[in-house]
Amino acid sequence: MAKRSKTVNADASNGKSNVVKGASKAKHVPKGRASTEDGSKKHVTSTFYKIALVGIAIIIGFTHRNHIANMFERDRHFSHLSTLERELAFRTEMGLYYSYYKTMTESPTFIEGLNQVMYDNITEYPLTINTLKRFNLYPEVVLAIGYRLYEGINSAMNRPTKMCWRVNRGEGLSPVQSCEGLGEPSYFYVEHVFSLNGLMMSLFFLFGTYLSGSMYGGLLTVASFFFNHGEATRVQWTPPLRESFAYPFLVMQMFLVTYLLRSQRPSYRQCIPIAMATIAFMLPWQFAQFALLTEMLAMFATYMLGFISARKMKVFLLGLGSGFLVSYVLLFGNEMLLTSFFFSGLLTITCIVFIEPALETIRLRPIIWILQGILLIVGTIGLKFTVSKLLNIEDDAHIGDIFRSKFSDFNNFHTMLYTCAAEFDFMEEETPWRVLKTLLAPSVLLVTVVVVYQLLRSEYMAWKNSTSDEVTINHTDETSKPHAEIVYHLFQLAAFTAMAIIIMRLKLFLTPHLCLVTSLLASRQFFSWFGGRERHYAILTVLVGCMAVQGIANLRTQWGILGEFSNVPQEELVEWINAKTPKNAVFGGPMPTMATVKLSTGRPIVNHPHYEDAGLRERTKKVYSIYSRRPLSDVKKNLRDLQVDYVVLEDSWCVRRTRPGCSMAEIWDIEDVEYRGGTPACTILKDKPEPHFKRVFQNSVYQVLKLV
Structure with a gap:
């Protein structure tokens, strides 16, 4: 596409000695003065060090914000797009989430917009649903409030908030108006996403510094993250996704947990910031419960080994439980939280911790571990399925089906839609090589090898020096072993590794944690055998230089991605819908396209990309019968049952096949054994939609069929 062009549219101590020269007895030096002066020097040094840390953290955060914002701009040429093109650039779930932000910013008042979001009859017509509850839309609520305040304040001060241009698109396309500045809703939205993830990188620097005890550890964490940026995050390509808002708060929460584990005298007040960070993580993302489950299991494993005192574990569980309870209330009693493994695991582990004194009567620790493990598994699974049955909730049943499909020959329509997508497949083979x-x-x-060796050596020496032949662990309220936070992070790393191997998309948890654990290379406690401090850091400098060889090549590859968003066929589709269909016309079709239809036309839709609801999955299955081999009369009946007026037929969905068994017709063959070998309905509809449908729009990619 031709490059777009813009045209304007519219009194200190003197240091005197306290000794009298030549006198037989020196003057008495007040007790503590020397130590006070030394303490003052140390205080000044400490203050300077903290200021330097904060300053470097700010610079790193600002650099990361610019890095991801510039990649986003180079990929889409976002600054030169029209409002419609920017909306089209937010594909699939991104468009769905952004549509609610758009609703709240364009409504006459914020309360009216919020009311439309909480009583929405557009997203799953004719049902009325609370999308704030279902889709974790608190980020959009906060941003909408911020945008309206920003516009209101600047309007009162008579200050412009955006500048608009006339953009010549070339290649025979009509010119469009493009606006830049925080006064443009889409700019306000993505800018705050990038700023939040800039702050996340500042936090990673401080986290790495704290964990390793050295500023070099923080720098090593940041360098590793940048060198593996493509494996660590995708915020630069998909800013509206839930992980873009939620993950920075998980980093903060793990930082607070690490601080708790290092505390000499833990206070129950420390549960408050942990709870707040947990809330901030859970509210934007329905997947947060699974990450928190792994954290809880990692902490429990550390506790079982005696590295965490009972008091610390209780503070952690109180923070986690309080965060869960508040999140449950703010999400209007979201049933998926009650039926989650996280909630049942939280209750089970809390019970195990409180009955620990009763188990201490058993002298052999391995027997206690076995009992605790059995209680954990039976309690967590039993509670989860009991609550699910009592409340008759099956919204998360597909998660179990996905895991079954990965480790057996089990498959159904819904699991195939997931596993045929690359991001839900097993980790790709290239990923280990890239981090290698x-x-x-x-x-x-x-x-890992060094830390585990030193921890085992420390345990062996403690056992060897013990006067008893039996190894016992007494979980009193105060006793715990050193390096509990390191043990926790190793368990957490193992959990994130397993998650990433099973579902490729979840490497966004693994790679950043790998970068964080790398900071321990700068720890003098574990790597003093490198030599003196100067030699140690010299070795690390060489390591960073070696990392940079491939790391800079990776960065250059990312910087070299140049594009310009354009989707003329979809633009034509949206413009036709806006011009030729009634405002209350109901649409069905591929999930990504339906998100765009809702965002850019405001027309009611019957299915969408947020697939975590059992009812929505069945609605989508009915719509997708258009890609099955069923008779057209059955397809029409399914659509009529959903009160669909128009169905969007996307040619690529009819023919695409990401791998053997993954075409839409093959996916349907799992369900419709009796229709195998027949011609897919979409193939018939492309040539002859009559008598059940009438073609009312067609371009190179899309057809719109009206039910007759």
Whole structure:
């Protein structure tokens, strides 16, 4: 496409000695003065160090914000797009989430917009649903409030908030108006996403510094993240996704947990910031419960080994439980939280911790571990399925089906839609090689081997020096072993590794944690055998230089991605819908396209990309019968049952096949054994939609069929 062009449219101590020269007895030096002066020097040094840390953190955060914002701009040429093109650029779930932000910013008042979101009859017509409850839309609520305040304040001060241009698109396309500045809703939206993830990188620097006890550890974490940026995050390509808002708060929450584990005298007040960070993580993302489940299991494993005192574990569980309770209330009693493994695991582990004194009567620790493990598994699974049955909730049943499909020959329509998508498949083979080339994986392997060796050696020495032949662990309220936070992070890393291997998309948890664990290479406690401090840091400098060879190549590849968003066929579709169909016309079709139809036309839709609801999955299955081999009369009946007026037929969905068994017709063959071998309905409809449908729009990609 031709490059777009813009045209304007519219009194200190003197240091005197306290000794009298030549006198037989020196003057008495007040007790503590020397130590006070030394303490003052240390205080000044400490203050300067903290200021330097904060300053470097700010610079790193600002750099990361610019890095992801510039990649986003180069990929889409976002600054030169029209309002409609920017909306079209937010595909699939992104468009769905952004549509609610648009609703709240364009409504006459914020309350009216919020009311439309909470009583929505557009997204799953004719049903009225609370999308704030279902889709974790608190980020959009906060941003809509911020945008309206920003516009209101600047309007009162008579200050412009955006500048608009006339953009010549070339290649025979009509010119469009493009606006830049925070006064443009889409700019306000993505800018705050990028700023939040800039702050996340500042936090990673401070986290790495705190974990390793060295500023070099923080720098090592940041360098590793940048060198493996494509494996660590995708915020630069998909800013509206839930992970873009939620993940920074998980980093903050893990930082607070690490601080708790290092505390000499833990206070129950420490549960408050943990709870707040947990809330901020859970509210934007329905998947947060699974990440928190792994954190809870990692903490429990650390507790079982005696590295965490009962008091610390109780503070952690109180923070987690309080965060869960508040999130449950703010999400209007979201049933998926009650039926989650996280909630049942939280209750089970809390009970195990409180009955620990009763188990201490057993002298052999391995027997206690076995009993605790049995209680954990039976309690968590039993509670989860009991609550699900009592409340008759099956919204998360597909998650169990996905895991079954990965480790058996079980498959159904819904699991195939997931597993045929690359992001829900097993980790791709290239990923381990990519983190190997940047030396991230070898660095973490070295850290793991050294840390585990030293911890085991410490345990062996403690056992050897013990006067008893039996090894026992007494979980009193105060006793715990050193390096509990390191043990926790190793368990957490193992959990994130398992998640990423099973579902490729979840490497966004693994890669950043690999970068964090790499910071321990700068720890003098574990790597003092490198030599003196100067030699130690010299070795790390060489390591960073070796990392940079492939790391800079990775960055250049990302920087070299140049594009310009254009989707003329979809633009034509949206413009036709706006011009030729009634405002209350109901649409069905592919989930990504339906999100765009809702966002850019405001027309009611019957299905959408947020697939975590049992009812929505069945609605989508009915719509997708258009890609099955069923008779057209059955297809029409399914659509009529959903009160669909128009169905969007996307040619690529009829013919695409990501891998064997993954075409839409093959997916349907799992369900419709009796129709195997027949011609897909979409193929018939492309040539002859009559008598059940009437073609009312067609271009190179899309057809719109009206039910007759």
